[in-house]
Amino acid sequence: MNLHPxxxxxxxDLWRLRGQVLAIGLVIASxxxxxxxxxxxxxxxxxxxxxxxERYRFADVFAQVKRAPESLASRIAAIDGVQTVETRVIRSAVLDVEGFAEPVMGQLVSVPEDGEPRLNRLALxxxxxxxxxKPDEVVLSEPFALAHKLGLGDHLRAVMSGRWRNLVVVGVALSPEYVYTIGPGALMPDDLRYGVLWMGRETLQAAYDLEGAFNEVSASLLRGVNPERVVVEMDGLLDRYGSHGAYVRADQASNWFLSNEIDQLETMAxxxxxxxxxxxxxxxxxxVARLVAVERPxxxxxxxxxYGNTLIAWHYVKLVLAIGVVGTLLGWFFGYWLGLYSTTMYSDFYRFPFLLFRPNASPFLLAAGASVGAALLGAIGAVRRAAALSPAAAMHPPAPPLFRRSRLFLPRFFERLDQPTRIVLRQASRWxxxxxxxxLGIAVSVAVxxxxxxxxxxxHRIVDVYFLQAxxxxxxxxxVEARSSAAVRExxxxxxxxxxxxxxTVAAKLRSGPRVVRDVVQGVPAHxxxxxxxxxxxxxxxxxxxxLVISTVLADRLAVRPGDSxxxxxxxxxxxxxxIPxxxxxxxxxxxxxxxxxxxLNRAMHxxxxxxxxxxxxxxxxxxRLYRELKQMPQVSAVNLRSAAVTTFNETMAKTILIYVGFFIVFSVTLACGVxxxxxxxxxxxxxxxxxxMRVLGFSRREVEYILIGEIGLLTFVALPLGAGIGWLLARWLVRAFETxxxxxxxxVEPSTYGWAxxxxxxxxxxxxxxxxxxLDWLRPDRRAQDPGMIYAQASWRRLWFWLPAFIALAGALTWLFRPQPVAVDLATVARGALQVSVSDDGETRVRDMFxxxxxxxxxxxxxxxxAGDSVVAGETIVARIEPSDPSFLDxxxxxEVRAGIRASEAARAHAAAELRRAQAERDFAITELKRYEGLAASRTISQNDLESARRRARTAEAAVDEAVAGLRVSESELEQAKARLMAPGRSADRPADCDCITVRSPVSGGVLQVLAESEGIVASxxxxxEIGDPGKLEVVTDLLxxxxxKADGATCAHRALGRRQRARRRRAAG
Amino acid sequence: MLPRAAASKLFGGFLFAGEVHTVMSTPGTQRPVLRARDLGKVYRTGEVEVHALRGVDLELWPGEMVVLLGPSGSGKSTLLNILGGLDSASTGEAWFGDHDLTHEDDRDLTRYRREHVGFVFQFYNLISSLTALENVALVTEIATRPMEPGAALRLVGPGERLHHFPPSCRVASNSAWPSRAIAKQPDILLCDEPTGALDSQTGVLVLEAIERIHRELGTTTVLITHNAVIADMADRVLVLGDGRIQQERRNPQRRPARELVW
Incomplete structure (x- = not known):
């Protein structure tokens, strides 16, 4: 090896420091x-x-309708930007899987019988x-099939249009549409209780009376097309077919959940x-800075x-690079391996049919750069500090700082300590x-x-609040759809x-200014x-x-505050x-x-x-028994069990986020150990x-150990509460960033979490x-020297002064942190009372005495x-007035005839008038004759008898005139009578107001319940x-078994339902 | 490999002439290797000022062996550090030939140390993770006219245990220590209490090595000690006290190191 020395x-050095190299490497690696x-x-x-x-052609836009004709598909396809359209029949149904008591819900989705679907293909x-x-054939979603151990050829039953149908499994598949198979009202996939079944289109059309029609349509779009525009156009076409509004892929349930999950993982990541x-x-x-600082001599x-500064710095840079490379390679290796592992786990969980794990280099380089960079900065800083000194100064150990009597340590307290403990304290305080x-290093690892x-x-808190408390x-x-409240009684x-x-619940678009959220409004009782x-x-x-009472998230999305509409x-x-405000x-x-x-809500919906x-x-x-009966109810579309929801929530969390958290905990422990x-x-x-x-001075090995361990222990005692504080801050900051x-x-942060950390x-x-x-074996000053043993043996108790409180504090803190936590419960006072058995049912109220x-x-x-609603008083309030009716029409x-009668009467009158005139003439002659006879009689010209006769004639003539007058009057009356028969029916409208009407008065006191004949008109007797009655005197009619x-006592039950309902009816009556 | 015999031949009788005492170190005929004028050094530690040197004038001549004698705290080490470019003076000036050491920057001082100065420190100051040979090679790697490390080691002691690690092998330490200083063939060899941490037997061995180097390579050597006995092996003895040169004397005759006893 021809290496430079x-x-x-x-x-x-690397070999000598291998422990530390590994420890720092682990920190970097984590x-x-x-x-x-x-x-x-x-x-x-x-x-x-x-x-x-992409591969299975997941659609971009979806819409559900009640029923739309197949011909509409081509019109949707004609919308600008739409690439492919697929119409389907989708219904939910209650399933019965052998050996599973609880109700199972199934989503029945149609697939064409003549080949693969154009969109939302199945990964068989x-x-x-x-x-x-073959109408019984069905393809099951894989998670559902696995959960129930159903395979090809197995049977299950489904209620379709109120009839049980036997189905046979011919395939098991996955679909991009149901990555996250969430049943209605559920929060997490529950493969045991909710599954997707694909069936032939004709079968479903026949079963649900949708021949030549569809109730779901999905469309894929051309690249670069704005889906919102297509949604608007589709809504225009589908509105009249009972659509709840088309929605884009981002709002599709499975994808929404999936992307939320991925978003959350991303925030975590x-x-x-x-x-x-x-x-x-x-x-x-x-x-690293301290590692290099030690190398100062x-x-x-x-x-x-x-050696120049550059050469020396390069030397240490190489040292740190080597450590960094060890750490980075370890980190890369574990990171890659764990990445692959967790991806495999996720793809199992999400049931992707395949897995793409092709990490690109950037995370690797990013992580390595940050770690090694930080290490290098530390190293170079330390080298610079060492190199800034003159070599003579650097070669000597750093000059001890001046010792000052610190006010930190009360002299009295300090004097009670033994020498090594004082050394520990002084060392900690002088640097x-x-x-x-x-x-800080220890604290930060506790914080992590x-x-x-x-x-x-x-x-844990989410489960507690969401599922257990709320x-x-x-x-x-x-x-299946909104039903009258009788369903509740049922x-x-x-x-x-x-x-x-x-x-x-009603689907609705909530809008505030330009902000729109498509969501569900839930109507629940006030209390x-x-x-x-x-x-x-x-x-x-x-x-x-x-x-409305809305969640703050929704309020933020819509930018509204209480008081806004x-x-x-x-x-x-x-x-x-x-x-709605x-x-x-x-x-x-x-x-x-x-x-x-x-x-x-119901009022607003009319x-x-x-x-x-x-x-x-x-x-x-x-x-x-309940489950069995629920399975028989055709109108039931979903059954969610809370206990199952809690279980699936925990399982899902365990499979997604907790995997992550587990890794974090392992890495945190590694970090803590490394540091x-x-x-x-x-x-x-x-x-x-x-x-x-100190060993030379005769301190025993144990004493020296004590000094070293004591110092680290002291710093650890300081670090632990500090770490709890930093952890609190860091966790609070992170939680803010994690909202989806x-x-x-x-x-x-539960106290026990602080405790564990x-x-x-x-x-x-x-x-x-x-x-x-x-x-510390190294520190033996001379191999031959004897270990002098405990010189300070009798002094060791004095350490307790110092350490005992610290340990008691730690033990106390841990005990306090690990103390059993109170479980939140709802409190209610228990009181002894009469047992009340009640039979409750809804009934109809009606007025007992109705007139x-x-x-x-x-x-x-x-x-x-x-x-209706006006009050009336017996014998006083006039409730109606009746007047005579009009003459009838003449044919x-x-x-x-009437006109002829008039003419006859006119003639008769003329005749009577003439008769009168004749009688008057007769009378006038008779009177004249009488006057003459009276003169004659006075002269006794004529006989008394003649006079009497003349007088009789005059009186008779007078009577004849009276008779003629009466005859004329009779014929005039006859004429008027005849004319009256010609009177037109409408004429009577302008009769005088003060007619002789008959007034009808209220027979009893009370209120008007209903006005049966309100308008003016002819009434038969x-x-x-x-209807008049007293609403204060009601009776309730209920059908009971x-x-x-x-058991029901009329008097007790009558009161029950009154109140609100009565007011409601009154309000309706008044409106 | 440069066997000892070959080394002797190479440097010729001239070097071995040192045995009949030096004729080279005659002031006046040559320029001094190092000159110092009114050197002062103040250490500040917090509020305390320590005057380590209070105006030292000094000249060192080629081939001379000088012993700086003085008690602890007299400023010997400080003076040596300043002369060797390890530390800077607070006042005054020091010259190596034409180089003003007191005004040179870190880079020039580094080059000065690398090319001209060899140090023998009080404690071994060997790098524990390198063998004796490698410790020497560490210096020869960057020197301009280095000796072969093995040869340098053999110049000092027995040519064995070259590959032993210093902390575990006393012999290796003893030989690596001074030979590391001379392997670069420095102009000046500065020894800071080389015997300070040693028993007298080993101390003598080390001094012999230094003496041999001085004799064979003719390097100007400064040796500081508080041990008056050692002063006998010098051409010139400077006694320091309280940061000043108190006394300067010239030994009429140098005593060989092996005769020293303390």
């Missing part, structure tokens, strides 16, 4: 390895999913597509390893020989910076441990159901007991009667567009929900009370001369010290001014006009 020195692992696996995950989507793992003419790398680089820098010597750096383990706490239901049942009657809470609107802070919220474009039913916001860990009072889901509290003893070992080694190197001197739309990671840091230091202790007011006689009724013959009915 300096290079030989390098090689031998930083590098973590970054490489994170970035390569993330990259692989992205590459794989992109390639999967085994078997084949269903064949035409970017932040944690970066922090880690930075910490590793800082520690490397620190350790050699640097001085080399300078004395005439405060160096001590601080050592403490905390940051890594914080994830476990956070996930949700009180055992089972959630989703319905659910309540099912076996084992203790309580039901309704929920109504929920099962599925609670739960603030992450730990409080359940009651909903206001109107207005959101435009809710409902995508279902009558598709109303509503302006936001009344409150609340924190959530998962999702971005929006809640509204269920009654308010629909009677409806539900789309029910949350059930179930008696576990009857669960199996503490180096700190101990360097402390030894720095003290070597002094410790050797799906999750907010809560900032929770502190314990880990302490043990790492302890192990390092034990390793370093062996090196119908009818028309007393036929006639024309004036308009009734009373309205033409009658009219001609006996026609009902209005006879077993329950006999």
């Amino acid at each position: 300096l290079d030989r020195k390098l090689v031998r 930083g590098v390895g973590l970054l490489v692992m994170s970035l390569t696996s993330l990259e692989a995950l992205r590459d794989t999913s992109a390639a999967y989507y 793992r085994e078997g084949r597509y269903p064949q035409s003419g 970017r932040f944690l390893p970066t922090v880690f790398l930075a910490v590793a680089a800082f520690l490397t820098n620190m350790v 050699e640097i001085g010597l080399l300078k004395a020989f005439g 405060p910076l160096r001590s601080l750096v050592t403490s 441990l905390i940051v890594s383990m914080q994830w476990l706490d956070a996930i 949700q009180g239901q055992d089972v959630s049942v989703g319905l 659910l309540a009657r099912m076996p084992g159901v203790l309580a039901v809470e309704p929920m109504r 929920q007991t099962l599925y609670r609107v739960y603030d992450a802070q730990g409080t359940a919220l009651d909903l206001p009667p109107e207005g 959101i435009t809710v474009e409902v995508l279902e039913g009558r598709r109303p567009v509503l302006e 936001v009344t409150a916001t609340f924190e959530t860990y998962i999702g971005r929900p929006a809640y509204i009072d269920i009654d308010a 629909e009677p009370p409806s539900v789309t889901a029910g949350h059930l509290r179930v008696d576990p003893l009857s669960a199996t 503490t070992y180096n700190a101990a080694r360097i402390a030894l190197a720095e003290r070597a001369r002094e410790l050797a001197t 739309e799906l999750y907010r990671v809560p900032f929770v 502190i314990l880990g840091g302490f043990l790492a230091t302890f192990a390092s010290v034990l390793l370093v202790r062996r090196r 119908v007011v009818s028309a007393p006689l036929a006639g024309r009724m004036r308009r009734i001014e009373l309205e 033409r013959r009658s009219e001609a 006996g026609t009902p006009l209005l 006879s077993t329950e009915a006999v």
Whole structure:
């Protein structure tokens, strides 16, 4: 070997320092390895999913409709930018897999019978597509098939259109559309309870009455086409077919979850390893600087020989490069291996049909550059500091700083300590910076441990809050479509159901200015007991009667605050567009929900009370019976069990994030060990001369050990709480960076996490010290010298003064940190009370005594001014007025007769008039004759008899006139009568107001329930006009089972449902 | 390999003439190798000032062997460090030939040390991870006219244990130590208490080695010690005290190192 002597020195130094080289290498390797692992696996995950989507033609735009004619497909295909269109039939169904009691939901997806689908192709793992003419054939999604151990040829059953169908498995496949197979209402894939089944298109069309039609359409787009524009155009075509709105790939459930997961991993991959790398680089820098600083005398010597600064610096750069290369190679190796391992794990979890692991060089170079760069900076800094000294000064050990009586140590306290302990204290305090750096190194590795383990706490907290505190239901049942609230009663009657809470969800576009979010608005009762609107802070919220309560994430997305209004474009039913104010916001860990009072939602939808889901509290003893019955209900589209959700959540987390966290913890421990070992080694190197001197002075080996270990121990005691503090800060900072739309990671560090980190840091230091202790053998001043033994034996108890409090503090802190944590519970006061058995059911209320007011006689009724709800007083309130009715119409013959009658009457009148005139003439003559006869009679010209006769004639003539007058009057009346028969019917409208109407008065006091004949018009006698009753006197009608009915006491149950419902009806009546 | 006989031949009788005492170190006929004028050095440690040197005037002549004698703290080592370019003076000036050592920068001083000065330190100051031979080679690698390392070692002691590591082999240390200083064939050999850490037997061996180097290579040698006995082997003795040269005397006759006893 013809090496330069300096290079030989390098090689031998590396060997001599192999422990430290390895330790620093591990620190570097953990930083590098973590970054490489994170970035390569993330990259692989992205590459794989992109390639999967590409290869199996995952569509770009999707839309669901109720039913649309097949001909629409060509119109969609004609939209500018659309490449391929595929229409399908997709329905959900309840499945029955033998040996599995709980309900299983299946998504039935159609595939063409005449070849591969054009979009969303299946990656067939085994078997084949269903064949035409074989309606029972089905392809299962692989996760579902594996979970139930179903293979080719196996059977299962599904309820299709209310009928059980036997299906046979002919294939097992994966699909880019169902990478993340999430059932409706679920948060995590549950392969046991939710699966995808692909069936022949004709089969599904026939089963769901969709011949020549489809209910789902997906389209792929040409490159560079804006999908939002296509969505708008598709909405225009599909709106009338009951579409909930087309959506882009980014909103597709599986992809949304997948990309959220990848985003989260990406945040982890970017932040944690970066922090880690930075910490590793800082520690490397620190350790290398001190490693080189120890070499100061050699640097001085080399300078004395005439070696220039550059040459010397190069020498140490090579040393550090060698260490860096060892670390980097280790890091690369582990990083690559772990990257491959975790990618394999992820692709298993996500069930990618293949895996692309082709890491590019940049993470490797980045990590190496950062680590080695930091190491070099540390080394060069130290060399510069050493080289700045004159060689003479460098060759001597650094001049001890002036000892000052530090005020830090109370003299009295100090004097109680024995000499070695004083040395420990003085050493730590006379190089405060160096001590601080050592403490900081240990502290940072404790902090990194905390940051890594914080994830476990956070996930634990999410499960606790989201599943255990917020949700009180055992089972959630989703319905195929919105149904009347009778469905809730139906659910309540099912076996084992203790309580039901309704929920109504509607798909909607939430809009605020230019910001739009497509989401679901959940209508729940104002005061929920099962599925609670739960603030992450730990409080359940009651909903206001109107207005939205939304999660802060959604509020941020829409940039609204309580008091602002959101435009809710409902995508279902009558598709109303509503302006709803936001009344409150609340924190959530998962999702971005929006809640509204269920009654308010139904009112806004202009629909009677409806539900789309029910949350059930179930008696576990009857669960199996309940599941069996749920399977039989055709309107059930989803059944989610909370216990299963918790399990799948934990499993999913274990398979995704916890893998990461596990690696982080391992790396953190490595880091902690590397740092503490180096700190101990360097402390030894720095003290070597002094410790050797002490050995010469006669200190025993144990004493010397004590001084070294004591110093490191002291610095560790300082470092542990410091590390807890740094960990707290770092974790808080990191948590902020980790938000995705799906999750907010809560900032929770359990006391036990601090405990473990502190314990880990302490043990790492302890192990390092034990390793370093062996090196003290070197310090033997003379091999032949006898170990003088414990000189200070009797003084050792004095150390306790110093160390005992520290250990007690540590033990106390650990005990406190590991103390059992209180479990959050809901508190309620238990009181002795009467047992109340209640039979509850909904019923109809009605007024007990109802009076119908009818028309007393036929006639024309004036308009009734009373309205339903007005109160009436018996015998006072006039409820109706009736007047005579109009003359009827004359037909033409009658009219001609009437007119002829008039003419006859006119003639009769003329005749009577003439008769009168004749009688008058007769009378006038008779009167004249009488006057003459009276004169004659006075002259006794004529006889008395003649006079009498004349008088009789005059009176008779008078009477004849009266008779004629009466005759004329009769004929005039006859004429008027005849004319009256000609009177037109409409004329009566302008009769005077004060007609002789009949007024109808209320027979009883109470309120108007209903006005039956409101408008003015002719009424026959006996026609009902209005209903009057007393709403204060109601009765409830409920259909009960006879077993329950006999127990129900009318008086007690009547009150139950009143109140709200009564008001509701009144309100409706008033409106 | 340069056997000892060959070395003798190479340097001829001229070098061995040293045995009949030097004729070269006659002031006046030659220029001094090193001159110092009013050298002063103050160390500052915190608020304390230590005057290590308080104005030293000095001239060293080619081929001369000078012993600086003085008690601990008299400033011997400081003077030596300044003369060797290991440290800088606070006041005054020092000249190596035409080079003003007190005003040269780090780079020039490094070259001065590399090309002209050989050091023998109080403690061995050997690099423990290199063998005796490699310790010597460390110096010859960068020297302008180096000797072959093995030859340098043999010049000092027995030519064995060349490949032993110094800390574990006393013999290797003893020979590597001075030979490392002369392997570059320096103009000046500066020895800082070479016997300080040794028992008298070993001390004599080391002094013999230095004497032989001086004799065979004719290097101007400065040796500092607090041991008055050693002063007998010098041409000239300078006694330092309190940072000043207190006394200068010339030995009429140098005593061979092997006769020294303390």
